[in-house]
């Protein structure tokens with residue numbers, strides 16, 4: 001297939017490019033820094049600086065839309081929220097406009113979202129179908145995900161098969177949350193967050209890539225899919241498992257009050273409880289390589305040790 005990826009230079013996009021190239025697909029990546037694309041994503045990957053370049057005669061079979069400014073890194077000021085919004089919703093709207101204008105349209109759009117879509121779910125297990133519209137669109141991250149999904153959904157009116165990727169916390173050896181946590185945990189400075197009872201819905205990056213490859217090929221797949229492992233865990237258990245996998249132990253807890261003072265609204269990303277299950281992926285016959293956290297962490301730390309050797 002000819003595939004266009006937005007956000008292909010990011011943590012998830014890079015892993016996806018590697019896998020899709022190995023599968024024999026031809027990949028283009030839309031990037032604000034097209035000169036870096038070949039070095040970051042693979043020499044065979046074609047850079048695209050602007051969506052307008054697409055209209056100059058190329059066609060794509062599939063689009064995978066992952067671009068978005070990082071959500072955790074900076075305080076959610078009014079200006080930052082605008083960047084978070086326009087880099088996802090604005091770009092997705094422009095993408096759908098480009099699809100509408102393209103003489104040969106792609107067959108499928110896989111578009112980013114996050115389990116932030118569900119907001120706070122407490123202890124209740126939550127699948128794609130267990131949400132009532134009334135409980136949605138309360139906080140900023142929910143509104144962001146809902147707006148992102150709705151912008152992508154417009155591509156279905158153009159005849160595309162559209163899947164939205166409600167991604168959980170992706171565990172990767174190359175960065176993301178695990179990249180931030182590894183050093184303090186290794187040094188014995190890891191801690192539980194708040195009371196540690198909040199659920200964390202994680203996924204190993206290999207399974208995230210596997211799920212996207214599945215959704216790319218499965219002609220029956222459409223709508224929202226939770227990209228999370230089948231066994232979410234509480235924060236206390238996650239922290240203990242991560243510390244144990246690094247030969248360390250948890251001695252500390254970061255009080256919720258301190259996190260809120262430090263991070264403002266973003267503290268909700270760490271203190272919120274989301275017990276999300278990948279019901280539709282399971283129903284579609286997708287098999288996870290890493291259902292349990294201990295095996296996932298063991299695999300990722302193994303990859304680390306191989307790189308350090």
Ligand SMILES: NC(=O)c1ccc[n+]([C@@H]2O[C@H](COP(=O)([O-])OP(=O)(O)OC[C@H]3O[C@@H](n4cnc5c(N)ncnc54)[C@H](OP(=O)(O)O)[C@@H]3O)[C@@H](O)[C@H]2O)c1
Pocket residue numbers: 006007008009010011012013030031032033066067068069070071083086087091112113114115167168169170171176177
């Ligand atoms: N990683 C996770 O655990 C996780 C969980 C849930 C959802 N997600 C979502 O999945 C998507 C990919 O995640 P990721 O971890 O790969 O993200 P990432 O590493 O931060 O990469 C995102 C990509 O988006 C592009 N981008 C960044 N700021 C932008 C801006 N202001 N305007 C336009 N494009 C911009 C960048 O591409 P260029 O610099 O090449 O333009 C960047 O490579 C993100 O939208 C993220 O919100 C990720």
